[in-house]
Amino acid sequence: MSAKDIYHDTVKRALQKDGWTITHDPFPMQIGRKRLSADLGAERLINAEKGTKKIVVEVKSFVGRSDVKDLEQALGQYVLYRHVLNEMQSDRKLYLAIYEEVFNSVFTIELGEVLLKNQTVKLIVFDKKSEAIIQWIPD
Numbered sequence: 001m002s003a004k005d006i007y008h009d010t011v012k013r014a015l016q017k018d019g020w021t022i023t024h025d026p027f028p029m030q031i032g033r034k035r036l037s038a039d040l041g042a043e044r045l046i047n048a049e050k051g052t053k054k055i056v057v058e059v060k061s062f063v064g065r066s067d068v069k070d071l072e073q074a075l076g077q078y079v080l081y082r083h084v085l086n087e088m089q090s091d092r093k094l095y096l097a098i099y100e101e102v103f104n105s106v107f108t109i110e111l112g113e114v115l116l117k118n119q120t121v122k123l124i125v126f127d128k129k130s131e132a133i134i135q136w137i138p139d
Helices: 008-017 067-087 100-106 110-117
Strands: 021-024 027-031 034-038 040-047 051-059 093-099 123-127 132-137
Touching: 008 021, 008 040, 008 051, 008 123, 008 132, 021 027, 027 067, 034 051, 034 067, 051 067, 067 093, 067 100, 067 110, 093 100, 100 110, 100 123
Parallel strands: 051 093, 093 123
Antiparallel strands: 021 040, 027 034, 040 051, 123 132
């Protein structure tokens, strides 16, 4: 099992504050004989008619020397997990959780904007101090 991201527990608490129930920590995945795990699985009741919304969350801290390299690694992992979830026929949506400063430095410039415009990645943006979710992209 790989080490938890430094903001793993922060995101977990932020999701709980936002009304989510953590169902998996970590969230297990398997394709063939390969086993993988994303950071968290969670669900929340939408309303009585619509049932529950289920998500898988991969937390990334972007603490490397290059935010571009961190982005490349995070996207590679995100795409891999998204395809594995599709093969598993999971009804869960995958999100990449990043803190606000990373969003502002990476996803508000052309490089990140193109990823959001093309809906390459779904994001949870959180405040690491207040342990609160600031934004879901797309909403």
